[in-house]
Amino acid sequence: MSFLVLDRVRKDFAGKAAVEDFNLEVDAGEFVAFLGPSGCGKTTTLRMIAGFERPTNGRISIGGRDITNARPNERNVGMVFQSYALFPNMTVGQNVGFGLKLKNVAREETHSRVAELLELIHLPDKDDSYPHELSGGQQQRVALARALAIRPQVLLLDEPLSALDAKIRDELRTEIRRIQRQLSITTIYVTHDQEEAMALSDRVVVMSRGVMEQVGPPFQIYNYPETRFVASFVGKLNQISGSVIDAKTVQCDDDRLQTTTPIEESPGTAVNVMVRPEELDLGAGEENQLNGVVESVNFLGAIVRVRITRGEQMITADLFNERLLELPEVGDNVTISFPAHACWVMKAN
Amino acid sequence: MSAISATAVAEAPPTPEPAIRAGSGSKVLAWMVVFGGLIYFFTPLVATGQRSFFAIRDTFGFEAYRRILTDPTFIDTFTLSVVNAVLTIVLSLIVIVPTAYWVALKMPRLRSVIEFITLLPFVIPAVVLVFGLLRMYGPPPLSLLNSSTSTRVILICAYAALSFPYMYRAVDNGLRAINIRTLTEAAQSLGATWPTIIWRVIFPNLKVALLSGALLTFAIVIGELTIALYLGQHTFGPYMADLVRNKVSEPAALTVLSFAFTWIAMGIISYLTRRQPSSKKRGKR
Numbered sequence: 002m003s004f005l006v007l008d009r010v011r012k013d014f015a016g017k018a019a020v021e022d023f024n025l026e027v028d029a030g031e032f033v034a035f036l037g038p039s040g041c042g043k044t045t046t047l048r049m050i051a052g053f054e055r056p057t058n059g060r061i062s063i064g065g066r067d068i069t070n071a072r073p074n075e076r077n078v079g080m081v082f083q084s085y086a087l088f089p090n091m092t093v094g095q096n097v098g099f100g101l102k103l104k105n106v107a108r109e110e111t112h113s114r115v116a117e118l119l120e121l122i123h124l125p126d127k128d129d130s131y132p133h134e135l136s137g138g139q140q141q142r143v144a145l146a147r148a149l150a151i152r153p154q155v156l157l158l159d160e161p162l163s164a165l166d167a168k169i170r171d172e173l174r175t176e177i178r179r180i181q182r183q184l185s186i187t188t189i190y191v192t193h194d195q196e197e198a199m200a201l202s203d204r205v206v207v208m209s210r211g212v213m214e215q216v217g218p219p220f221q222i223y224n225y226p227e228t229r230f231v232a233s234f235v236g237k238l239n240q241i242s243g244s245v246i247d248a249k250t251v252q253c254d255d256d257r258l259q260t261t262t263p264i265e266e267s268p269g270t271a272v273n274v275m276v277r278p279e280e281l282d283l284g285a286g287e288e289n290q291l292n293g294v295v296e297s298v299n300f301l302g303a304i305v306r307v308r309i310t311r312g313e314q315m316i317t318a319d320l321f322n323e324r325l326l327e328l329p330e331v332g333d334n335v336t337i338s339f340p341a342h343a344c345w346v347m348k349a350n
Numbered sequence: 351m352s353a354i355s356a357t358a359v360a361e362a363p364p365t366p367e368p369a370i371r372a373g374s375g376s377k378v379l380a381w382m383v384v385f386g387g388l389i390y391f392f393t394p395l396v397a398t399g400q401r402s403f404f405a406i407r408d409t410f411g412f413e414a415y416r417r418i419l420t421d422p423t424f425i426d427t428f429t430l431s432v433v434n435a436v437l438t439i440v441l442s443l444i445v446i447v448p449t450a451y452w453v454a455l456k457m458p459r460l461r462s463v464i465e466f467i468t469l470l471p472f473v474i475p476a477v478v479l480v481f482g483l484l485r486m487y488g489p490p491p492l493s494l495l496n497s498s499t500s501t502r503v504i505l506i507c508a509y510a511a512l513s514f515p516y517m518y519r520a521v522d523n524g525l526r527a528i529n530i531r532t533l534t535e536a537a538q539s540l541g542a543t544w545p546t547i548i549w550r551v552i553f554p555n556l557k558v559a560l561l562s563g564a565l566l567t568f569a570i571v572i573g574e575l576t577i578a579l580y581l582g583q584h585t586f587g588p589y590m591a592d593l594v595r596n597k598v599s600e601p602a603a604l605t606v607l608s609f610a611f612t613w614i615a616m617g618i619i620s621y622l623t624r625r626q627p628s629s630k631k632r633g634k635r
Contacts, residue, residue, distance in 0.1 A: 053535055073538035084529055086536035090554040100540035144536075151540060 010059030037208035079148030286338025524559025
């Protein structure tokens with residue numbers, strides 16, 4: 002049985018839906034990321050789980066208990082905020098122990114729990130420091146420890162790494178996943194950073210305009226997107242215009258492209274052939290190939306990004322860097338190729 | 351390459367020199383303004399101080415201070431005003447802190463409306479306010495001005511209203527300096543109730559703001575004359591007015607004492623502001 006359940010949840014602000022028909026079942030110990038652009042409703046959904054917003058319709062339950070109308074302080078849900086939200090007047094130890102004190106936990110037990118959590122976040126010597134004496138990354142670790150101190154049933158993280166430097170963000174991301182696995186705590190993580198969502202979570206919920214677009218493991222979301230929004234929002238994507246010839250073939254100007262994914266549209270329908278940049282190779286291939294002119298070549302370290310114009314269309318190819326790679330020159334006529342299983346077809350807009 | 355650089359340097363306009371000249375001119379002007387200000391502010395104070403130290407003709411001493419500090423009326427009126435001030439501060443805090451907090455948290459759009467309401471004591475003169483109080487609470491059926499206790503309650507309520515512009519501003523500034531929404535939500539998610547949030551999260555982080563508001567309120571109440579006089583209360587304000595009418599050196603000594611008291615209060619605020627953890631630099635990224 003699922004641990005956290007959101008059943009047909011809806012939230013309206015001034016008569017306008019911010020979240021619509023949201024259904025999700027999360028297993029105990031699962032890590033789920035809500036991914037989407039600003040204003041897609043991911044934070045609103047998280048706030049409804051936390052109790053800071055009340056759903057207009059629908060039901061939310063944790064461990065079989067209906068918490069739809071429970072107050073935030075009655076839910077036993079830990080929350081980590083983007084802005085850390087540490088209490089400036091309290092030391093690190095007091096911050097972490099705040100929730101325990103409210104629960105009237107004995108002083109000795111509070112001390113040992115705080116020490117244990119500070120050990121867990123690798124800040125055992127910061128007990129007496131004030132938040133302003135810590136770096137942003139350290140403050141966010143303390144915020145995480147504070148949220149975990151009350152042994153919450155669900156841990157909610159609202160873009161916790163957005164305010165941090167890239168390097169600290171990477172470190173803390175790994176830390177969050179380590180701690181989550183160690184404690185087996187059910188976690189909901191809100192982010193607009195797709196790399197973060199895919200690196201951390203067991204499942205990703207992609208949202209757009211208040212609607213859940215797709216739910217699934219990161220591999221499935223990236224490689225088998227169900228909607229055009231998911232396909233274009235998650236990762237980079239080439240969309241090559243053409244028209245359907247049969248269930249496996251699309252005519253794109255003078256070239257015929259094959260796909261192993263059956264095409265549902267009828268012959269003659271205008272469609273887009275979707276293919277990820279990293280699936281493309283320079284040079285002729287056995288299955289699909291296209292010709293174009295190199296517009297730019299960007300060396301990005303691990304990959305080399307080549308932009309190719311083909312009539313009015315722009316195609317991006319991400320080539321894996323290797324020492325023997327021969328880089329094309331701007332203006333070169335090149336052939337690009339990709340296997341039939343790498344692409345799929347969607348009806349044109 | 352080096353030749354080109356040399357030419358470029360040689361042809362560069364000599365900008366630093368006029369800048370230095372303009373800088374020294376403005377420095378002189380700045381010092382003149384400072385000296386002017388010092389003379390303007392300190393001359394009356396020095397004159398007042400000098401008057402207070404010569405209560406006995408041509409003899410320097412603390413006679414005026416001795417007379418004041420040993421005057422039983424001074425002690426009675428001052429004590430009464432101090433108690434009134436403390437009660438006013440408590441009442442003002444009880445009304446203003448939850449109101450400002452709630453408005454900032456739940457109804458931020460009403461912020462300007464509440465701000466306007468709290469500014470009304472600036473617009474309504476004290477004499478108008480006191481006549482309003484006399485008309486409202488004096489005659490039956492309320493007749494609250496018949497007993498000294500109920501009159502004192504009315505006086506303290508009036509003082510609390512007078513303190514609203516200062517107290518609200520101080521509290522509102524304090525609330526703007528901290529992220530109250532997130533702090534409140536963080537506390538709620540940890541199991542805190544509203545009273546706990548206000549008492550243990552909001553109040554401690556507003557310490558300096560509350561102290562500033564409280565000291566300003568104290569300063570207003572201690573010297574307030576109009577309302578106390580019309581309500582027939584023998585507080586420190588009417589005592590000072592009486593002293594000014596009948597004595598020479600004692601009012602000057604009282605002024606110096608008030609001035610010293612204000613500076614000590616400001617020093618306390620400044621000291622506590624420096625000690626406040628949240629007022630220090632935010633965490634590094």
